[in-house]
Amino acid sequence: MIKFIEPLLIEYSLITAFALIGLLVWISYILSGRLTRGRVHGSAVAILLGLGLAYAGGLVTEGKKGLADIPAFAGVGLMGGAMLRDFAIVATAMGVHLGELRKTGSVGVLSLFTGILVSFIMGGCVAWAFGFRDAVSITTLGAGAATFIVGPVTGTALGASSEVIALSIAAGLVKSILVMIGTPWVARSIGLNNPRTALIFGGLMGTTSGVAGGLAATDPKLVPYGAMTATFYTGLGCLLGPSVMYFLIRSIV
């Protein structure tokens, strides 16, 4: 039986990836509901499981592309590759309304730039502390401290190594999970109970899944406000990461 299945999975690799990732996401949402009562968002669990599978794939094949190094799962590499990834990320910009952004005012824009700058500085300092000395790696880890999307987009653009890119995703993931779990706990002390603060919160934190999950656990009515600025954070981060931030960090290093 396996003799027939494997060639089929290899020939229709992208379809195999859709089925596999769909299954993974389904399991993740069940785990999220059962084990954490939805406190850790299903998408965060799915990404964690994905990283876990990548680790397993790396152990089995000793390759550099995680699960995608196993021939039957090569389509995962295509599905998660630069082409489809960038395509899907750009599509999320559809959730943003220009008029609502204008209403956010200058504080919202200011929070976006500050959130990105502070994250890059924090991530960059940690990279330096852990012995990274090249501007590309420091910028990529700084980008990862922004979000787990800005990290790989910046890393790919600058030609960072796969290990550093994986590290930047892990950093972004840590941030995303922390925001998801921590938001309801700190909401009261940072005054997170109105649309304006939610917009600023989204702009400063940036991680869309983290902000959406965290705000949903705090007050579902705040989600669209925080998610809107967070959506811009990713775009702005992708824009500034491989350009302004890279030049800034290169001039310091």
Add this chain to the structure above:
Amino acid sequence: MAIYGTALLSFCLLAGLLAGKLLGWMLGMDGNIGGVGIAMLLLVLLTDRLKRDGALPEPSEQGILFWSSIYIPVIVAMAASQNVRAAIHGGPAAILAGLLATLACCALVPVYARIGRSQDDDSPLP
């Protein structure tokens, strides 16, 4: 038709990537500078204009929204094809970077909420 939306999305991504490449070339860098970000801004501006003109009917919009909704699974696939085995060695770095960035940005929320605040802006949701 859905393909109109998907085609528009594709056009935005290609144009953004091209602009990013040109920007990189102008700055003497062999790489793409913010192509994805430029594409996102382009999509927001174009769809906003088209919607105002009534030139973006629901089915066309669905051609974009599908890809927007598939973004988390794509990120899951991306995570599953990374070199995690090598990254495990740098574990504490990732945790520390994520933790410090979260704490620092979180502490800034009340500071920014105070800037330019007016009374009716800050009323809690009913």
